[in-house]
Amino acid sequence: MLRYIGKRFLLILPTIFVPLIMVFLLLRLSPGDPAGMILGDQATAEQIAALRAELGLNEPLGVQFVIWLKNIVTLDLGNSLFFRDPVVEIIPRYAGVTVGLATIALVLAILIAVIAGSFSALKRNSIVDRSIVTTTVLGISVPEFWFALILVFVFAVTLRWLPVAGYTPPSAGIIAWGTSIALPALALGIRQSALMTRMMRSSMLDVLGEPYITTARAQGLPEHVVIGRYAMKTAAIPVVTVVGLSAGYMLGGTVAIEIIFALPGLGRLLVEAVARRDFPVVEGGVLAISLILAALNLIIDIIYAIIDPRIRYK
Amino acid sequence: MRIPSNSKGAYLREACATALVIGMSATFAAAAERGGTLTVAIPQMGASPDPVVTTFGTNWMTAAVACEGLFAIDESWSPQPMLAERFSYNDDGTRLTVTLRDGITFHSGAPLAASDVVASLERFKSSAGIGASFAGVVESISAPDDKTVVFDLAAASPIVPGILTVTPSVILSEASLNGANATTPVEALDCTGPYKVAEFSPDQGVTFERFDSYVSRSEPSSAEAGAKHAWADTIEFRLQPEASIRRDSLLTGEVDIAMELPTDFYDAVELSPETQPVVIANQQSLTVVFNTQKGPAADENLRRAIYYALDKDPIMLASVGNPEFYTLDPSWVPDPASIWHSTAGVPDNHQSPNLELAKEYLAKSNYNGEELRWLTATEQHQKHYLTAITAVQQLRDFGLNIQIQEMPIATYIQQRADVDAMDMFSSFLPTYVDPTSIAYLNASYPGFWTDQQKLDLMDELARTIDTDERVAIFNRLHELAYAQFPFIKYGTEAKLYAVRVGVEGASASPVSNIDFYNVVPPSK
């Protein structure tokens, strides 16, 4: 197992270069010019050209690539073209918000999914099962930004339990942070929990049909052991996959939630950085997400190996 | 279904009257107590508080509160001294001498000196946008003594005080500039305004604190000019990009002011007993600009045909939404309070299409069904796309072949500057202090209107000192624009924002509605 982990760890490197090279090329090949976005819509062509030269954007693509590669290898991510701050300082600030948000949302989603999904599978075709299934389908058929707006309307505008928008960092107090992140986490978590509940239910049904469960039952093992130790553990494999997917999705795809709740998160930073062609920030952001996800995927593969003894890594 | 524009005007006047009542309470508030926090929900903010590095006006808000220039605009769009005590031109109009006020200090505590002004304005001079017009007129800036700044001009020009009212021309201390060029943002704004920036968090907001050593002017407040009261102890900008969230934050009292709301929110903020709408009439013109250099739109007969074929009311209605929030005023300077507001050269029946005439011009043109590329920016859906799609529907019915190209703003800015890549683009235009600053009239601005008659008039406008003569010249320019149609204006739109009841002094002037130093927060 340890060797396996070590090997996987080394393999992270090429994994990270795939998105980095993609982003480098995509950004530089797409139209739109950072210099024009910095100077604004009233700048003349000469002024834009001067700034392009200053920012080193006039170099041939190959030269830019070599410089960029050299900087990546020496872990110099450069400065934001807009903030002018080093990217290594900017990214963690924004990533912190998103990771906090995603963690809360994920925990929420997993809790709901494991409980509701297993229950639904065990009570297959009952009214409880049907209502859980219906709820999950409703849950996955509504866009997140709509959930967010509905939650704001119900909990912030009508009931006034929670603030409409804004972000309070954890340093200002855990309660204050929790209040500011509750609605966004809920908005983000509902859909993911619906997805996971469905996966859990479906996978649980598969497992309950497996001969070894029947065998276990036939041997007279108590039902809670059969379900808890055997069925749920195996049934959780596809769910673990979904958790990984959800986490990845949440890290890069929380933009709408971050815009609505005015959270200074990584998703919004990335979209804005792409929109204004702030190359170093986009590259830094993608690198950060790649690293987090690579780590996450590694953890997931290890969990696979732990919970499912049928998968043996040699 | 056409609504006569008069009834709209009447409504706007009424809205203005309401707003005026709010505005007037600022004077009553002279007796109000200082204190409290004023929280403002804003739709966007720049990456840096430094206004010199960008020409996007939306990124100047922080500096507009914390900083001051030599001059400031009043409600009638004329420049008034701000940090300047007095100013004078020499006899032939080629030298402007400005004397600074005494006793002004920067937020850092350093006293304001002429060298700070020279350093700030040299940097402004090398910046893009209006800085470039400034560089076009001013040959050198010098400081003969600590309180005097001298501008030597290339030729006689009246426009320097007007230019020096724009936010990028604010004065920062020389020490804080630290030699920064016009494209490198400064770390912090060391300015002279009534508030200092306590915290600038990109993508979150700005916190201002009252600057206790601020020395206010004694003239009554008028837009950005005159006295600044600094009622609130603290002003907080909160970035909330989503409009409905700004409205909801206002309704729940999380913020005191919600900026830039869609006009369809008027009823919601009007109906709530705790909030109040503020309508800024005559805010900006919605327009389309043509490529006058290359392609089918370079044919002025085609542009004339387009002008006469357009029915402007539905275009404004589709974009603005509420018929009470726009007029079909043809002036290229949208605010009637400005002396530059003009109707010179506007054809009779400007408000309705004239398809007969349009067909005549189309026949005279060389247009043969070539595809016209009309650029719009995704980020400006309301102003760009909604006007364009309505106009394009009318023009397609008229027989033109137009394709709307919707693109991210970064691409839009790049593409419209390319004479080969576009035939027309959606745009909008506010009132400028001086017509020489109007972006469309700059020959290198996309559209590239370089007609010789226009260039001569621009030249004359820049050199003439007498205001009445200048107005006459601008009217001729306005006439020319309505003969050649390098751009077409559909109408003028009003802007909506809203405040909590108890907020006093919120401005409804198109000159400035971000003079938060003169706004009294509600007592909580």
Place this chain on the structure above:
Amino acid sequence: MQDRTNPPNPGLDGDDKEIVVVTKPVWQRLLANPTAVISVLCLMVLVLGSVFANAVAGSDPLRINPSIRFKPPSFEFPFGTDNLGRDMFKIVLHGGKTSLLVGAVVTIISMTVATVLGLLAGYYRRVDMFLMRFVDGLMSFPAIVLATAMTGYLGPSVGTVVTSLSIVLIAPSLRVVRGQVLVVRELQMIEAARAVGVPTMRIFTKYILPAVSSPILVQASFIFSAAILSEAALSFIGLGIGSEDISWGNALTESRNYVSRAPWIVMFPGLALMLAILALNLLGDALRDVLDPKLARRR
């Protein structure tokens, strides 16, 4: 609880060889399932409504007519009109064309690629090594950056959305398929088949594919809804199909400021979207029940 989940033990003695006990064709068994029938009918209404939108509602859904903004549903406008005076009935029907097309094309492209690659990756360790590194890389590439960059490059359009969503959605499906193949590969029946020299191709089609088809179907229904919803989310941040086209997601995004003023603008595209996804998911479930040999055995 136990009665329901612990049915009499029918086949403990039977081994994996008698896995498929098909009595009737799939479609016949589907017809016997009321949920499936209703779902199919629902989808057919939506698909036919979209395909024949011109005949049912009329053409030119984007036609703006500001003089009739915010008209509530009436005989003339069954779904009312929106903030630009467009007929919501037309928008919902024509919008369905785009939404369903985006969903279908993205699902077909990404699931086909994911299934083929997932089978290979799950079965051959060498392929797995190489492919999964690439997929991990692809997965750590934020969808939104890809969509933004592609929109910048190609401009907002249906094609851009389909391309970027297909690319993004391959990776997660591939992981699901591969994860399932990894499990199935270790089953005794596969080892037995290999041992008796069944050709690899036949192992794939006869044993592995049927065994992983149920998660693939569930995943496909996820992907379909994910594609439709992602298109809506992309519209929300201005990276969707653009204003020159219309979809349910697009209509929902544009209507978000008018909920209290004109609820019908939100309601009808929202209902259409939910109905489509509901029907698809229920159909997916029904298919799963019908196709899944192990569950079928227990009926």
